[in-house]
Amino acid sequence: MGLIIDNFAGGGGASEGIEQAMGRPVDIAINHDPGAIAMHKVNHPHTKHYCESVWDVDPIKACEGRPVDLAWFSPDCTHFSKAKGGKPKDKNIRGLAWVAVKWAMQVRPTVIILENVEEFKTWGPLGDDNQPDKNKTGETFNSFVEQLKIIGYQVEFRELISADYGAPTKRKRFFMVSRCDGLPISWPTKSHGPRNSKEVAMGILKPYTPVSDVLDFSKPCPSIFDTKQQIKEKHGLHTVRPLADKTMERIARGIKKFIMENPDPFFIEDQTSMLIQYHSETLSHEVRGQKINEPIMTIDGSPRYGLIQAFVCKHYGGTYNGAGSDLDDPLSTVTAIDHNALITSHIIQMNNHMIGTDSRDPVNTIVAGPGHLGEVRAFLIKYYGQGIGQDLKEPCGTVVSHDRFGLVTVCGTDYQIIDIGMRMLDPRELFTANGFPPDYIIDYDSDGKKITKTEQVKRCGNAVPPVFARELVLANVVEVERTMAS
Structure with a gap:
């Protein structure tokens, strides 16, 4: 049984989904932010944690000669996202995804899954103004994909929406799945759809999970006219x-x-x-x-x-x-x-x-x-x-x-x-809306230190909805292991 690695682990969204699929803990989680690692650690106590830059972790030493079944990567998306607007981009942050190639070359994970915003496909060089060069849109992305193929990986990518798999959020994300064992890449089948759709009416899909399911209507909602x-x-x-x-x-x-x-x-x-x-x-x-x-x-x-x-x-x-x-x-x-x-x-x-x-x-x-x-x-x-x-x-x-x-x-x-x-x-409503289980610990860390509401919301917003990781890992790791075992 090979290792499971979560790079850019944050507060633990991807790890939570991976563990739901695999039925066992993630082996190694890496993140540079002490606060994120502290939240990850309290929820995933059996994982080995590295609180340092992903570039500073040596894959060979970390894995100690053991094979790697899965390596997950969620590099910073803010310098690709259209939400950043016209603000200058940082080429070093935009280049974080290259660490996936480093892991592929050094320890050769069987499956590599990379998550980012949909604009990740436009990854290219920056101009003198630190804005993407429109004439070279997608050049770096294509080089990244080609490098994985050169070292023996099949590569497929597409965009998924978390609500299609039961989460009460419509988060849309880009996913790249790569594997080097010659087996086909699989994509999860949608289980949910818009409540007024033909597929839902016919019973083919379940209706989208409404956000009303996660809201606490017993909380005070003060008048906008009161002082x-x-x-x-x-x-x-x-x-x-x-x-x-x-x-x-x-x-x-x-x-x-x-x-x-x-x-x-x-x-x-x-x-x-x-x-x-x-x-x-x-x-x-x-x-x-x-x-x-x-x-x-x-x-x-x-x-x-x-x-x-x-x-x-x-x-x-x-x-x-x-x-x-x-x-x-x-x-x-x-x-x-x-x-x-x-x-x-x-x-x-x-x-x-x-x-x-x-x-x-x-x-x-x-x-x-x-x-x-x-x-x-x-x-x-x-x-x-x-x-x-x-x-x-x-x-x-x-x-x-x-x-x-x-x-x-x-x-x-x-x-x-x-x-x-x-x-x-409140943060609990937001975490639940993002697909986290209701018992996920968000208000204190592994040292018993209280996590502020501001930090809780930040962790939630930066998190991968667990349903994404669960469904992708079920399709590409768990089902493959079951088939091979039979």
Whole structure:
């Protein structure tokens, strides 16, 4: 039984997936960051850890003459990613992937798997301005692939989406699989798909895992209209208030798109919900947000995801079966800064003066007041003027009234938005959205030292969703071993 090596191991996403597939610990994990190694060590205590540059580790000495079944590489992606924008690139960081060739030449792993952003295929020389030379796009990448082939490896690569394999995140990544034993390279078969797809309807695929499955709706979601002092008194929380105008604008756009104009808004305990991201706008000025019945988008290392809840009052009775921000779908990619906020809504019945429940209260708890109806109306008018909303003709769809601000009609029943709450997603929600098991240790390290929330989010955003490693290793290592054993 050969060794399993995890280069650029980080907090342990790839190792977690590899161990899920192999049923045994990763043998060696390498990373230059002491904090990342400390989180890796507490979750993978049977692994030998090297806290140093991947270039400083001698593969021959580390392996001590034992064969290597699998070597995994996740070199830094920031100097390839389009998310870095026009910032200068570092050729040394862009060249980290060459360490895979070093391992291939010195200890010849049977299988090599490399993970990166999709732009990795554009790897080429930098110009004098430290920007990629557009005339030489992909030259270095092609040389890298050719070098692996010269030393006897088959090489295949493609892009995969983690939601296709059951994770509640839509992280898209480039993968290169190389092997030198003459056996064919295998790619995992999709198990999940969009909930409205034909394959799901026919029972061929399971529906995408929704991000709503990983969100804790019992947590307080303070009003965006309350002051810091009011929030401290009501919830005992330290928050940023007032919110920046750009944030308020994003919330307004999200409320309009994902709640007021959504034919099927996510609904839980008299609230409609959505997620927003604290990225800049798209080129087309689209909302940086999403429904909650979808997978989350990419999670990076910054605190960018916020949960928005619009508190809505019900005018005429009836039921509300919708889903406010598609919580039935996976989350977008989780990044190293938490960009996501959960927006929630509060609903009341106006015909008998019943006020519905806040998500942080037990069901049917009576709330003692009309909320922030005036502030909600002023808020919506500020960002959308007098004529917000549009008619949607689908049966049982959501219809926005043009003459009553914040009024939403569902199946013939009117609901009035009376308050809007927002909170950031916490690290546990983000790790679970990225596909980590709920018992993965994220708040303290191998020395018992507390890991700050900022560091937790950073580790999550930089992590490989474990499902990627699990499925690729199952297809290319575990199944091969089973076949050979039989």
